[in-house]
Amino acid sequence: MLKELLMPEIVELIKAKNWRTLKDMLIDWPEPDIADLLETLDYSEMAIVFRLLHKELAADVFSELEADRQLELIEQLNNDQLKSIIAELSPDDRTELFEDVPGKITQQLLQLLSPNDRNETLQLLGFPEDSVGRMMTPDYVSIQSNWTIDRALFHIRRNGRDAETINIVYITDDKGTLIDDIPLRRLILGDPQASVETIMDRNFVAINAHEDQERAARMIQHYNVTALPVIDQDGILLGIVTVDDIIDVIEEEVTEDVHKGASVLPLELSYEATSIWDLYRRRITWLSLLALAGFLSSSVISAFEHTLSAILALAFFIPVLIDSGGNTGSQSAMLIIRALAVGELTAKKWFVVMRKELAIGLMLGVTLGLVMFLWGNFWHGGREIGLVVGTAMVAIIFFANLMGGLLPLVLIKLKLDPAVVSSPLITTVIDATGLIIYFSIARAILTL
Numbered sequence: 001m002l003k004e005l006l007m008p009e010i011v012e013l014i015k016a017k018n019w020r021t022l023k024d025m026l027i028d029w030p031e032p033d034i035a036d037l038l039e040t041l042d043y044s045e046m047a048i049v050f051r052l053l054h055k056e057l058a059a060d061v062f063s064e065l066e067a068d069r070q071l072e073l074i075e076q077l078n079n080d081q082l083k084s085i086i087a088e089l090s091p092d093d094r095t096e097l098f099e100d101v102p103g104k105i106t107q108q109l110l111q112l113l114s115p116n117d118r119n120e121t122l123q124l125l126g127f128p129e130d131s132v133g134r135m136m137t138p139d140y141v142s143i144q145s146n147w148t149i150d151r152a153l154f155h156i157r158r159n160g161r162d163a164e165t166i167n168i169v170y171i172t173d174d175k176g177t178l179i180d181d182i183p184l185r186r187l188i189l190g191d192p193q194a195s196v197e198t199i200m201d202r203n204f205v206a207i208n209a210h211e212d213q214e215r216a217a218r219m220i221q222h223y224n225v226t227a228l229p230v231i232d233q234d235g236i237l238l239g240i241v242t243v244d245d246i247i248d249v250i251e252e253e254v255t256e257d258v259h260k261g262a263s264v265l266p267l268e269l270s271y272e273a274t275s276i277w278d279l280y281r282r283r284i285t286w287l288s289l290l291a292l293a294g295f296l297s298s299s300v301i302s303a304f305e306h307t308l309s310a311i312l313a314l315a316f317f318i319p320v321l322i323d324s325g326g327n328t329g330s331q332s333a334m335l336i337i338r339a340l341a342v343g344e345l346t347a348k349k350w351f352v353v354m355r356k357e358l359a360i361g362l363m364l365g366v367t368l369g370l371v372m373f374l375w376g377n378f379w380h381g382g383r384e385i386g387l388v389v390g391t392a393m394v395a396i397i398f399f400a401n402l403m404g405g406l407l408p409l410v411l412i413k414l415k416l417d418p419a420v421v422s423s424p425l426i427t428t429v430i431d432a433t434g435l436i437i438y439f440s441i442a443r444a445i446l447t448l
Contacts, residue, residue: 010022131213133238137239139240143171145200167184205219206228207219209231217250220246228241314442317438324393324396325399331404332401336408370390
């Protein structure tokens with residue numbers, strides 16, 4: 001709200017090159033609002049305004065920018081400015097930056113880091129893409145169980161300033177193995193002379209660094225925690241994943257699923273930052289495949305040309321039958337894909353899905369079939385045509401619903417992404433099979 005109110009004044013300050021006043025004004029702005037402001041400026045103005053920020057604020061704003069804007073700033077800032085910004089970035093934000101920029105620039109940026117920061121970044125980059133290790137931060141507070149509570153609190157005061165969070169304190173043994181996590185509140189309320197071990201319950205959850213980021217998101221949601229410890233195969237505490245990182249992951253995954261659901265290869269950058277050629281390339285692949293699949297429908301109609309020519313009334317009902325089948329299959333597929341994504345379903349529960357979708361498909365089919373029977377009977381064609389389109393609607397809806405429900409589970413078994421069962425793909429398949437069902441029923445009932 002503040003940003004919208006002050007934007008005209010900001011624009012005037014930039015035009016007047018009144019940098020001192022602008023610098024004083026931006027000091028009190030939240031980092032996301034400053035990032036939004038920079039996104040609206042051209043590249044030369046963006047670089048000037050960015051240089052007005054002090055280094056801590058600049059690093060926070062830099063991490064909020066889109067990847068293309070980050071890259072543009074990197075090209076315009078000198079090495080000293082870059083070094084200051086990158087050194088202030090949190091390890092997970094720094095790793096995300098290095099993932100998005102070209103390899104040559106990554107080498108340049110790594111050379112600007114201190115030896116410790118460089119080793120830390122290289123270690124994070126060594127984990128598989130989309131793994132928890134890529135997003136974790138090693139900035140956490142850990143204590144040992146044999147310390148007194150007083151010593152533990154002293155350690156937190158001395159080392160917790162740069163930690164990502166101190167709401168949760170992690171307890172390790174002398175080898176670095178995670179043995180518990182406790183809320184800071186429990187430490188503060190404990191007897192200062194008592195051992196940390198006396199307030200431990202050894203009840204904690206952790207995630208392996210090689211696990212997928214989506215699993216971390218589900219665990220944080222399931223256990224209702226703000227941070228999740230990350231361990232290796234030996235139980236050594238490597239870092240933590242915080243809820244703000246998880247929000248970014250959820251947004252990326254939902255966006256990716258939406259793109260796939262529309263048969264678009266997921267974008268790596270924002271829509272605005274993606275070039276026209278890249279948008280074309282990511283859409284044309286699936287559109288070409290779906291267009292080829294569409295020839296199946298034409299072939300089916302051609303094969304049943306005699307049936308259509310004998311009773312032209314059958315043609316009037318093709319659009320509503322096929323559209324209803326495609327919509328039904330898409331609904332069913334999207335429900336199952338979402339349930340799989342949030343962990344409500346697994347491929348092992350295929351029988352539960354089949355049983356439900358059989359019942360639902362029959363109920364939907366009978367309801368819509370009755371409507372089609374009445375429509376065909378009283379609107380066009382008479383009782384026999386009504387019987388054909390009504391029966392065909394029941395069969396098409398039943399088949400489409402079952403297919404939409406089970407196909408995602410089949411793809412999971414084949415280790416394929418179920419999100420590819422998109423609405424256009426389901427619709428294309430139902431177009432061909434629905435026509436075969438429709439004309440086969442027409443031949444049987446009308447004895448053509």
